[in-house]
Amino acid sequence: MLKVVPPTSRWAPIARYPITDLLIKQIKPLATKKSHAQGTLVSEELCADALKRISPYIPQDAPLDIVDLWPGNGVWSSAVNDFLRPRRHILIEPELDVYGPFLKPLAKSKPSYTLGSLNIYSARWPDIFKKYLPEQKAPERNESGDLPKNNSLLILANPPVPNSAKDHFTPSRWWSAIMEGCMLQTGLHCYGSVRILASFPVIEVQSVLARTVYERKRPALLTENVALHAFELASGYELEPWHSLKTWNSIQNNMNRVTERAAAQGVTTPAGREPIPLELAPDSPKPQRGIPYHPRARTEGHDNFMEVIEKGARIAENSQKYKPQKVAEAKKDATRALASLKFDNRTAFVRENLTKSQMAIDQLMTDLCNAAADPKMTTKELQAIDKKIGDAKAALQEEIDNNHFRLHRSWDRNLDDARIEKHSNNLDDSVLLWDRRPFHPLHIKDDEVFPAGTRRTFIYFEPAEKCPATALNKIPIEKREKLAQLFEALSVTFGTRHQMTIAELTDSLFPGRTTEEILKMLPSLIKYTGKRLKPDCGPVSLPDGTSNPEECFQENIEYDLSEYRLRCVPVSILWDILLVYQKHALDLSSLEFSRLLGGALTSFRSGDYSIYQAKRLH
Template sequence: MVPSLFMFRASSATRQTHLRPGKTFLRSFHNTSTIRYIVKPANEGLAADLTRDKPEEAVLPTVTEPPSINQAIEKAVDDILKASKTRVTKAKTKILRAAEDGVPTKKPRKKAIPSAVTRPDLASTPPILESRIKPRKQGARGPVKPKKDTNPVTAEPEKLSKSTSTGRKKFIGYTRPEEPRKEITEFLRWGYGGNWPGAKPQGDRRRMNIVSEDACDAVLARLKPSLERHMGCDILDINPGAGVWSEKLHGFLKPRTHILLEPDTKMYGPLLDPLVMAPNSTYKLVPKSGLVWGHLEGVLSQEYLPLQTAWNRDDPRVEERNDTLLVTANLGYNPKKSYKGFTSLAQMVIYQFMGAVKAHSLFQKYGLVRMLIWINDEEKHNILPRTINDRRKASVEADFACEKVEEVASSTVHMGQGLREPELDLQSGRKVLQRMTDNGIQIPEGRESILVQQLNGVDVPNTRIQRFQAAPLKEETTTIHDPERERVLQNRLKSRLTGEALAATVCDTYEDILKAAKVVHGLPDSEEQKANNAEFWEHLKDWDDNVSTLSRTNRLHVQSGCDNRLAIRRDQPLLLWDRREVEPIRLDDDEFFPSKAMCLFDIQPKTLIPVLRDKYPDNCDILEFLLGSFFTLPSQSVKNGLIGLWPGAYEWIDVECPSLKDIHKGGHPDLDHLTVRMLSNEMMVEIVEAWLRWPFKPNRYQMLSRMGSATHDAAGIIEIDD
């Protein structure tokens, strides 16, 4: 019982004093004269306890009459517990062990000691640890530096410092120019801050600005024939930013009022103030966001636009073109800025501008107002698709609302989900160059688009999917030669090229079938026509059987290739891109800040078709419902789209819309072979008119519910209850 009690108390004492394994304080249970224990020297402070070289060992004096073993055990344990009251931290224990083993350690950091606390006397410190705990010399960190001026205006210029470890120059910061308007790029570089620690940008670093006057001059020269009708107009400028484009446009048009809607005046105020404060200036700087409709509606008033007249929706003058007002906006963000359900703020704003054309709201209440909008070059294919793969609901609605959506200037590099055959792009480019020649339009030297350079025989970088060439990489890959990987890559490339060639051949066959069908389509009934129709369906069935044997990837290539060919070879090309009058001029990355190309769109609204003007907004909601249902999956067939639209819709529209099966208008006798992305405006109007005649069509409330709208429609609810 006694040894067990002793072992329990001894183990507790060991944990409290942080003794190392193997450091025994008891040698024998039966020889009390050799019991060793740690004795703390009297009248010694904390420093002496830390700097001790080795704990002293004391031997109990031998008495004449040996005490009993229980007394010896109790005495040893009590002394151990007394010694454990001085707590030794982990760091202090490490110093003691290092000193005992003779291993050099880092000099411990001196802790701050209040002046009211008396320092321990370090004279008794053993010499072996004196260098370990010697306090730092006064002034080791040098003289106290003056507090740094953090005012961005009065702060002294930053410099480049050299790193002593790597020898490379480490960037510290930028200098604020004394005259920001004369050094716009340097000012923006300073205002955007940097990526070094402690950088404080003055504004939104994702905003993009055009900083090249030459680029602005080239754009204005391209737009000059159509811009001259806006001389002396009012300009509504949303997010002018650096103001380079605003100043150039102002100098060309000489407007009577130029409203600058710039919310970030802290960043761009020094650049815009010289324009506003100039003598006889017609600029008006409004520190509000033009992308917040509440702020924009506040500016669209008699206070800021006294010479503009807002028309009622029933007034026919609201459908007329208004050349006395021009809207320009900078919606460029890099990376693109998302907002709620939209992946891009720019796309959302342009989508709402298109809706304002139909509703005659915002600045479209003054008539049909032209818009010049800058966006990130990477987003241009969402507004103006160049291939049928990128044709979506927004681009179809833009075709209904606008007479022209033109890409004026950009990097001219194609970006999007898919690429069509190069021959189709060259065919489209030749037609555009012919129109430019007929109208006497020339491209400024050095601003030719990549497509024009290809037509002129200039060797330009391949903008399609880049394929590695083996020859230039032989020297670089000699040490990492991997035959197995090379074999896989070669097979992949061979499979891709074979698939593209196979898809092109299948598309050629499909075009031949449709050309033969156009010859007999619409002819009066006769035995010859019946024979030709039977032959057409037989060839189409054989073609379907051949396509069904292809892989899924090749089938998608075939479908995309056929749609792209048929879209460009209609009497009126399906894509707005293929209807362009001029080629866009090329802009370089270094003409913007940050160094990333932007795209300028020229958007000119038009009068809505009669069926959409009548009973607004009911008929527009029908079009919205149809497009939203169809373009959930743009590559689906029209038949599947109508079946999923509403029960009975396919059977009704199949009979009421003959243009869907008219080959001469882009239709197809079999709606399984016509995709919804191939529907033209004429077809969509015919579908809307047939929908209005359908006796079993859903009411407006049911359509809005299907679209996910939370709009309350009392009339619809009453109709359901009845």
């Protein structure tokens, strides 16, 4: 595994990047403020590689304006300006006292630049656009219901990490606000939805582009809601926690599919920018009896285990050189590390076996749906398939009962990832934007961001005209604000109640309704249910013989909405649920709706005490 080795001093000047001398002078004295030490790009080579990679996605044959938020030292801003030659380029740097020596000369270098300083979080963008971007105009109302898209404006952003632990407005929360603005056509999107090129700390990116269903929280959901494209353009190397949540085969299948997409598009990667390959976790020096080695991604924890084990072995081999107490302590530490490595292997082994068992049950349910719609099948044959499902479920429960809860308590994460992979058309239609990325991100070297070793990731976002958020346009305009607030409340539950099943949601929203009634109102949910044969029922042909039986309501099938968690469901189906709810349910406020779901939406978030401008709803 590649070790991330920090430089001798992260503040040492880098000879091939002379700008670092001035950065040290300006930033190092203020390094106690995290925002000043968040990392700023210094490599023009990286800029060139990134812009070449992203060029097919940004129109270059029409007038373009750029709004550049937190431009920092201006290296990235200058490269983008040279490449795109914008009509106007507005630089907005809140910390102009720090970055002024870089930005003021840049602003004077071309007439397209305008430099200013303000609090970006409280900015009123319609007023700013009117003042500095006179060519920008509000889009004409259209009857198509599509989300208006503004191809003449590009946003560059480098949101800072909070200065204080008490400040919870992280870059991912800023991003959530921007994505919500895209849905509602407010803020930066007041003249139509715009493209965004943003730089984030690596640890924040997983909130925006979730790698696993478990990590699919509100920022990711809001991005899926409006995105045509959202992917990493370039990223620093980081040992990411999600590596331990996915199976080795799943990770490899994912990476191979991305490689295939890139090859199909003719995307090439410059030397030195290739993704750093993952390695397999080490096998235990003393394997556990009855538990074979289970392949999984190597993490920092595995390296720590092996370091302690190998240290214990070295000391034991040369015990005469050490005091008995040191030998005993090293042996004790090595024994613990060995036990931890074995437990890690056993946990991965048990969780994947449980996942395979449930996926086999899911396949039997698919077989049952197909057979139940086939007039050539007999009742006895259907009952035989149903019995297999019952027997497999009993065997799975026995397998769970026979293992300590610590071994299987989080296996639902593996299961949900396997399920969305099954329903994703070779990952091309996955609910996770990460699975749909068109190529691997370019690798950012340690010294290309200053202070050295700071991990940053560049994200490209492009809005879609036809996206799930256009569900708002399916209802009268006077009802749209209420529906948007309900979506807000539902999205919050993805963070507070990530284990919620579909049944828990539908029971709360449609009390007294049977599962059959709910599925007839919401046929898009049928795909995400457990299936069993109704007693004494035979095959019944579908009205449309070309339909997929697994996704159609069948009178001879008994459905169970409790077998899938809500986090597996695409955002388009969440809108389906809310549209039906608004049509049939009680008239609750968004705050009451949130409490109904067990969420924690505050009056401020619900809009009851909003200090911002009114939301535009198309």
